[in-house]
Amino acid sequence: MSTPLSLSDLDLPRRNGELAFDAPWQSTVFALAAAVIEHAFGGDREPFRQQLIAAIAAQPGRPYWESWTAALEALVQALP
Amino acid sequence: MSAGGHHPAPASPVEQRVAALEALLTERGLVPEGFIEEITRRYESEIGPMNGAKVVARAWVDPQYKQRLLADGTAAIAELGFGGPEGDHMVIVENTPGVHNVIVCTLCSCYPWPVLGLPPAWYKDPPYRARMVREPRTLLAEMGCPLPEDAEIRVWDSSAEVRYLVLPERPPGTEGITEAELAGLVTRDSMIGTARL
Numbered sequence: 475m476s477t478p479l480s481l482s483d484l485d486l487p488r489r490n491g492e493l494a495f496d497a498p499w500q501s502t503v504f505a506l507a508a509a510v511i512e513h514a515f516g517g518d519r520e521p522f523r524q525q526l527i528a529a530i531a532a533q534p535g536r537p538y539w540e541s542w543t544a545a546l547e548a549l550v551q552a553l554p
Numbered sequence: 555m556s557a558g559g560h561h562p563a564p565a566s567p568v569e570q571r572v573a574a575l576e577a578l579l580t581e582r583g584l585v586p587e588g589f590i591e592e593i594t595r596r597y598e599s600e601i602g603p604m605n606g607a608k609v610v611a612r613a614w615v616d617p618q619y620k621q622r623l624l625a626d627g628t629a630a631i632a633e634l635g636f637g638g639p640e641g642d643h644m645v646i647v648e649n650t651p652g653v654h655n656v657i658v659c660t661l662c663s664c665y666p667w668p669v670l671g672l673p674p675a676w677y678k679d680p681p682y683r684a685r686m687v688r689e690p691r692t693l694l695a696e697m698g699c700p701l702p703e704d705a706e707i708r709v710w711d712s713s714a715e716v717r718y719l720v721l722p723e724r725p726p727g728t729e730g731i732t733e734a735e736l737a738g739l740v741t742r743d744s745m746i747g748t749a750r751l
Contacts, residue, residue: 494597494672499572504672505593506575506585508639513584519639520714527661538663538678540568546575553582 500539507546514553525549602671603742605636606719609669610745611737613646614724624648627719631669640717641668647710648721649747654701655708656694656747657718658686664712666719670745677746687711697748720747 495501511519525545533541565573579585609631613620623630627644631637644666647655659665660683665673676682685693690707694700701707710718722744728736743749 494602495594499566499569501594501597502576502590503572504597505590506572506579508593509579509585509589511639513586523662523664523714526663530662534680538675543568543571543575547571550575550578 496539500542503539503543503546507542507549510546510549510553522546522549597667597672601638601667603669603740603745604737605634605671606666606669606742606745607737607740608634609636609719610721610740611733613721614736615733620721623721636668638668640664641666643715643717644669644719645710645716646719646721647708649723649750651723652704653706653708654694654747654750655710655718655720656686656690657710657712657720658683659712660684660687664717666717669719670742674742694748699743699749720745722751725751 495504507522511517511522515521522545525548526542529541529545529548530536530538532544536544576585576590609623612634613623619630619633622633623646627646628637628642630646631641631644647657649655657665659677663673663678665677682693687709690709691701694707712718722740724736725739728739739751741749741751744751
């Protein structure tokens with residue numbers, strides 16, 4: 475019988491995946507979107523999601539976090 | 555970050571755009587002190603597939619929890635302390651010997667963050683988003699998850715609100731092990747539906 479595992483030291487999120495972010499600018503732009511959603515849209519994620527869908531559709535081959543950046547730029551431009 | 559930081563590489567165009575966004579949003583008071591660091595820390599070390607693995611293991615050992623999980627995913631997941639953005643309307647889809655479930659977001663990258671963290675790169679890429687709907691059996695086989703011809707495949711496309719999580723089948727031969735050990739067997743891909751256990 476193996477030693478019982480504790481849930482807390484089971485593993486890091488990257489265990490069966492990759493790191494969440496490849497570069498600091500990616501985590502920054504991820505967090506900036508969270509900030510805008512939370513502080514300018516009262517937590518409503520849908521306006522950003524619509525911009526992200528549009529940004530991905532506009533350039534399907536563009537790297538994901540660059541589409542994310544374009545989506546956030548478009549969302550911010552529309553802020554009052 | 556370079557080790558010494560004395561000769562940082564020049565910022566790329568996208569890095570410059572992100573820096574401009576950060577400056578603008580900070581000036582408008584939308585980015586509280588420490589917010590970026592806190593969000594990054596959370597998604598790099600607290601929120602990930604180990605959360606979903608705990609949910610799955612609990613459902614395997616506790617039939618009443620499983621019932622609650624299938625009836626109201628969001629509430630049952632909150633019982634274990636998980637919730638937040640992209641997890642407001644959780645629906646759990648259960649694999650059975652005859653039915654295999656898999657999740658996708660055809661339009662962007664919707665994904666159940668509180669239980670799986672941020673999606674892997676391939677989940678966000680056009681081939682996965684298009685092919686999982688068009689030819690799931692072929693794509694699953696290519697991803698190392700071949701399914702019997704008579705197994706029904708259900709593809710769940712995340713919508714504006716709903717986020718899906720696959721409840722994989724408990725592997726045979728695991729009757730004697732603890733809930734924590736069971737959680738250690740659950741992989742991210744098994745909860746997306748691109749792998750079986």
